[in-house]
Amino acid sequence: MLCPLTHIMNLEQQVVSLEYAKRLKELGVEQQSLFYWFPHRSIETHELIEWVIIQNKGGSDESCSAFTVAELGEMFDRELKIHSGKTVSYLELYYCAYIESSSEGYWNKTHCFNADTEANARAKMLVHLIENKLYDQKTQKTSANSHGVNT
Numbered sequence: 001m002l003c004p005l006t007h008i009m010n011l012e013q014q015v016v017s018l019e020y021a022k023r024l025k026e027l028g029v030e031q032q033s034l035f036y037w038f039p040h041r042s043i044e045t046h047e048l049i050e051w052v053i054i055q056n057k058g059g060s061d062e063s064c065s066a067f068t069v070a071e072l073g074e075m076f077d078r079e080l081k082i083h084s085g086k087t088v089s090y091l092e093l094y095y096c097a098y099i100e101s102s103s104e105g106y107w108n109k110t111h112c113f114n115a116d117t118e119a120n121a122r123a124k125m126l127v128h129l130i131e132n133k134l135y136d137q138k139t140q141k142t143s144a145n146s147h148g149v150n151t
Contacts, residue, residue, distance in 0.1 A: 011035070011053050014068055018051050021064035029075075033065035073118050094118045096125040 016024070021037045038054045039062050041047060053066050065071075073094065097112040113128065115121040129135035 015053060015066035016072070018064070018066075021066055024067070025064045029065070031063075031065045033067050033071050035066040035068065036063040037066045038063045069118060094121045096121045098125070098129075 015021075015035050018037045025031060034055060035053050036056050037051050038056075038060070040049045040052045042049055054063075056063075094117055095112055095114045097110055099107050100109040100111070101107050111125075111128065113121050113124040115124055126135065130137055
């Protein structure tokens with residue numbers, strides 16, 4: 001079933017690319033996701049026409065999980081063990097940032113927003129931008145560049 005969400009938002013920007021989906025599958029990442037890259041083939045010749053994103057309860061041998069940003073984020077624990085045996089405690093996995101710069105292009109200050117989820121990190125940054133009049137929510141365009149801020 002083709003996903004009706006593709007008409008509301010650009011779904012390809014919300015999931016991993018076909019290239020990364022294939023690579024993650026090759027590396028043995030479990031193929032369970034909300035969306036899948038699926039080969040659309042000609043009925044007559046079975047030749048590949050294009051790859052499409054479908055919403056499905058399970059993939060096929062040919063399909064690859066089209067993981068969303070949220071699904072990828074959930075794959076990480078708060079503590080990661082690296083192959084060397086060292087343990088890295090609580091990585092800042094969920095953050096958003098923007099960098100203030102001068103009119104000459106020099107970086108002056110980085111603003112970083114951490115949270116328990118990626119959505120909340122982005123929300124914290126949006127709240128900051130709106131409260132500091134760096135984002136115009138009516139036109140949905142940043143006015144940050146006019147304040148010397150690169151987002």
